[in-house]
Amino acid sequence: MKLVTAVALSALIAAPALAQEHAPPAEVLAVHDYVAAVSADRIEADIRTLAEFGTRHTLSETESDTRGIGAARRWIFDEFERISADCGGCLEVMYISDTISGARRIPEPTEVVSVIAIQRGRIDPDRYVVVSGDIDSRVTDPLDGTSDSPGANDNASGMAGAIEAARVLSQHEFDGSIIYAGLSGEEQGLFGGQIVAAHAIENGWRIKGVLNNDMIGNIAGINGVINNTTARVFSEGTRAVETPDEATDRRFRGGEVDSASRNLARFVDRTADQYIPNLDVMMVYRLDRFARGGHHRPFNAVGYPAVRIMETNEHYDRQHQDLRAEDGRPYGDTIDGVDFDHAARLTALNVAVLAQMAGAPPFPSEVSIEGAVQPSTTLSWNMAEGVGAENLSGYRIYWRLTDQPQWQWSRFVGRTDSYTLENVVIDNYFFGVSAVALDGSETPVVFPGAAGSFGN
Numbered sequence: 001m002k003l004v005t006a007v008a009l010s011a012l013i014a015a016p017a018l019a020q021e022h023a024p025p026a027e028v029l030a031v032h033d034y035v036a037a038v039s040a041d042r043i044e045a046d047i048r049t050l051a052e053f054g055t056r057h058t059l060s061e062t063e064s065d066t067r068g069i070g071a072a073r074r075w076i077f078d079e080f081e082r083i084s085a086d087c088g089g090c091l092e093v094m095y096i097s098d099t100i101s102g103a104r105r106i107p108e109p110t111e112v113v114s115v116i117a118i119q120r121g122r123i124d125p126d127r128y129v130v131v132s133g134d135i136d137s138r139v140t141d142p143l144d145g146t147s148d149s150p151g152a153n154d155n156a157s158g159m160a161g162a163i164e165a166a167r168v169l170s171q172h173e174f175d176g177s178i179i180y181a182g183l184s185g186e187e188q189g190l191f192g193g194q195i196v197a198a199h200a201i202e203n204g205w206r207i208k209g210v211l212n213n214d215m216i217g218n219i220a221g222i223n224g225v226i227n228n229t230t231a232r233v234f235s236e237g238t239r240a241v242e243t244p245d246e247a248t249d250r251r252f253r254g255g256e257v258d259s260a261s262r263n264l265a266r267f268v269d270r271t272a273d274q275y276i277p278n279l280d281v282m283m284v285y286r287l288d289r290f291a292r293g294g295h296h297r298p299f300n301a302v303g304y305p306a307v308r309i310m311e312t313n314e315h316y317d318r319q320h321q322d323l324r325a326e327d328g329r330p331y332g333d334t335i336d337g338v339d340f341d342h343a344a345r346l347t348a349l350n351v352a353v354l355a356q357m358a359g360a361p362p363f364p365s366e367v368s369i370e371g372a373v374q375p376s377t378t379l380s381w382n383m384a385e386g387v388g389a390e391n392l393s394g395y396r397i398y399w400r401l402t403d404q405p406q407w408q409w410s411r412f413v414g415r416t417d418s419y420t421l422e423n424v425v426i427d428n429y430f431f432g433v434s435a436v437a438l439d440g441s442e443t444p445v446v447f448p449g450a451a452g453s454f455g456n
Helices: 006-014 029-037 040-051 069-086 152-169 191-202 244-253 260-275 297-301 340-359
Strands: 091-100 110-119 124-134 176-183 206-213 230-235 280-284 306-311 324-326 329-331 365-370 377-382 392-401 409-414 418-421 429-437
Touching (some): 040 152, 040 340, 069 091, 069 110, 069 152, 069 176, 091 191, 152 176, 152 340, 176 191, 191 297, 206 297, 206 340, 230 260, 260 280, 297 306, 365 429, 377 392, 392 418, 409 418
Parallel strands (some): 124 176, 124 206, 206 306, 230 280
Antiparallel strands (some): 091 110, 110 176, 324 329, 365 377, 392 429
């Protein structure tokens, strides 16, 4: 009997399959061009414009052309229209709104209006990936809709990032659709996201991922740390819509850290390593910052994969503060607290993720796994057919040790609907599968079962 050492076994696990001669490129060369096209100067100009509206509070002025939330959302709408004109009308620009009243931070009837621009995919137009920023701002009192509230970093930076992503990616075509979103009412209770998520459900949008950008321009933390080379991505571990039966299945099969949102976060982290120079992404295993919230949450709440992308080092004197100075210490979210190069770097990260997800074939669905009390592990899934398979190079199997945050090994297995990893014992690893396009664009990894599903 031949003995296999631990080193040899590790090499065997990580080795490519013999049938990989038609494997797609290891990276999507066009993504490097998209990243390089992101402009810090344009982002700075957009942040300055948004800050100059004085306040963008949800309860602020709506009739003025120079001040308040109304002026801000009309400017964003017009900017998306200008971008659309530059690509031959490739964007569908619209408002999505509803009236909110009786809420703690919106006591009187108020129309909460978000701005949406849709870039339709050429093959799978009903499949979406979303990039969002928030339009609104606030000061100390959440009901103060009149005081100056520039909201330069929170969240003109995220909104400017979504606009810049539209400028760059609208010049290219992708299989799936991209939504560029300016969401309102975030500071008052995440109402814009709730309204848009409800609209998406009502209209049957197949959203595969939401990248919510909330504060992407600050590099100097309240803790004294100054760092422009890191970012954070927050994601839910288990799905908000999980049923009791699904929870029981997850308990025995695993998946506590493999929701679609968590694997979207892993995809963001991997993309930064591959395409964004001098940027390391910290995956935070938490829905959001401790006891706080962001506009990805309303999408999680109805079952859509969604994450929050943001700076690593927050400065709380620059968030939700009246403009003032106390004992020589300045307070308020003003333009001097934004590092435009860092905002551009995080915007480029979004662009790279969006391009790959929109450029990928249909996501693997109905992923299942077998291998209990066997020496090998078999994964199966629904393979893309018809028009959806035109850009399909094949599928890639991933696996990792159960205590590892990122996928460690992978194997391209071609155009098939199942694959067996010989002598890889199911008990010792977590597994998943992705779909890969001809140019190398790839979906995030889909973990087997309901726990990791990205939907159909």
